[in-house]
Amino acid sequence: MASLKVKLNNGVEIPILGLGTWQSKPNEVATAVEYALKEVGYRHIDCAWAYGNEKEVGEGIRKSGVPRSEIFITSKLWCTHHSRVEAALEETLANLGTDYLDLYLIHWPFHLNPNGNHPSFPTRPDGTRDILPDWKIKDTWAQMETVYKKGKVRAIGVSNFSERVLEQDILPHTTVVPAVNQLEIHLYNPQHKLLSYLKSKGIVPQAYSPLGSTNSPLLSDETAAAIASKYDLQPSDVLLGYLVAKDIVTLPKSVTPTRIASNYTGALSAASKLSKEDVEKLDGVATSGKQKRLITPPWGVDLGFENWP
Numbered sequence: 001m002a003s004l005k006v007k008l009n010n011g012v013e014i015p016i017l018g019l020g021t022w023q024s025k026p027n028e029v030a031t032a033v034e035y036a037l038k039e040v041g042y043r044h045i046d047c048a049w050a051y052g053n054e055k056e057v058g059e060g061i062r063k064s065g066v067p068r069s070e071i072f073i074t075s076k077l078w079c080t081h082h083s084r085v086e087a088a089l090e091e092t093l094a095n096l097g098t099d100y101l102d103l104y105l106i107h108w109p110f111h112l113n114p115n116g117n118h119p120s121f122p123t124r125p126d127g128t129r130d131i132l133p134d135w136k137i138k139d140t141w142a143q144m145e146t147v148y149k150k151g152k153v154r155a156i157g158v159s160n161f162s163e164r165v166l167e168q169d170i171l172p173h174t175t176v177v178p179a180v181n182q183l184e185i186h187l188y189n190p191q192h193k194l195l196s197y198l199k200s201k202g203i204v205p206q207a208y209s210p211l212g213s214t215n216s217p218l219l220s221d222e223t224a225a226a227i228a229s230k231y232d233l234q235p236s237d238v239l240l241g242y243l244v245a246k247d248i249v250t251l252p253k254s255v256t257p258t259r260i261a262s263n264y265t266g267a268l269s270a271a272s273k274l275s276k277e278d279v280e281k282l283d284g285v286a287t288s289g290k291q292k293r294l295i296t297p298p299w300g301v302d303l304g305f306e307n308w309p
């Protein structure tokens with residue numbers, strides 16, 4: 001049986017399943033969060049300033065009646081805020097209506113121009129993203145360490161950081177090793193090499209877009225479907241259970257009550273049923289020609305990832 005929590009490198013425990021909230025409309029997310037916490041048993045919500053719905057997530061948390069201390073809340077520092085981490089965190093805390101986060105992540109390893117032509121997605125005259133090329137990501141991380149040491153967040157980590165960025169730009173300069181790296185990890189983008197590297201450094205991986213995100217090609221995958229029918233599960237259960245069985249913190253998003261419920265129970269059920277051979281088979285799907293990244297914002301610079309188009 002897969003464990004329900006994973007221990008981070010500072011001893012804090014994180015529930016292995018969390019509810020995603022990207023693209024959850026503000027008028028839907030409060031109900032979704034309330035339902036997930038009150039009716040299903042989720043105790044972990046994955047948020048971000050950039051999702052524009054943190055106020056409504058906070059509303060859902062309060063309406064659920066589940067005590068704050070029982071819920072693991074993650075949020076992420078947006079790219080236009082790298083020079084003012086503490087102020088950005090305060091804004092997120094106020095939006096969510098809480099006085100601390102369980103985990104705060106740097107959303108992407110770039111500082112976008114805070115004085116550009118858009119508050120979240122500034123672009124240059126040629127249309128490319130207005131990244132500050134001279135900004136050092138270690139200076140963002142130093143501010144993350146400050147808010148951690150002040151006790152405003154129980155753990156700090158990163159998201160969308162490749163091995164190269166961690167190895168060259170973060171780890172040589174840290175006193176606190178990131179607790180987590182949140183990445184696109186799923187059947188078609190399993191990132192085996194990066195996962196081994198993270199394990200060697202004690203950094204816990206979190207899987208975003210575990211179902212393949214919007215209009216997912218994964219839900220009709222033949223290997224996942226065959227394994228699902230063997231155990232009387234849905235393919236979505238297998239997609240999630242596969243990651244949970246590998247001790248990867250998994251973040252399915254849904255605003256549909258039946259899916260919010262089945263993703264939770266199905267993931268745990270699949271994780272307990274999948275054999276070593278099933279997991280090996282699923283591990284090989286991408287390398288047998290199905291490798292595909294689904295979330296590739298147009299950064300216009302090399303992030304250091306394998307298989308970035």
Ligand SMILES: NC(=O)C1=CN([C@@H]2O[C@H](COP(=O)(O)OP(=O)(O)OC[C@H]3O[C@@H](n4cnc5c(N)ncnc54)[C@H](OP(=O)(O)O)[C@@H]3O)[C@@H](O)[C@H]2O)C=CC1
Binds near residue numbers: 207209210215216236
């Ligand atoms: N750090 C980062 O850069 C990123 C972080 N994330 C995080 O990870 C979370 C999950 O990733 P996300 O990209 O949202 O994608 P998911 O892989 O979680 O897929 C979500 C999509 O699948 C649908 N869905 C959910 N459950 C089922 C089911 N059982 N059967 C069929 N369809 C289903 C949802 O529809 P519906 O809601 O209508 O039910 C939605 O369209 C995000 O919400 C966010 O919190 C995601 C991307 C990038």
Ligand SMILES: O=C[C@H](O)[C@@H](O)[C@@H](O)[C@H](O)C(=O)O
Binds near residue numbers: 048050
């Ligand atoms: O967390 C979700 C994703 O990272 C999302 O915030 C980005 O992909 C963003 O839409 C972008 O275009 O950079």
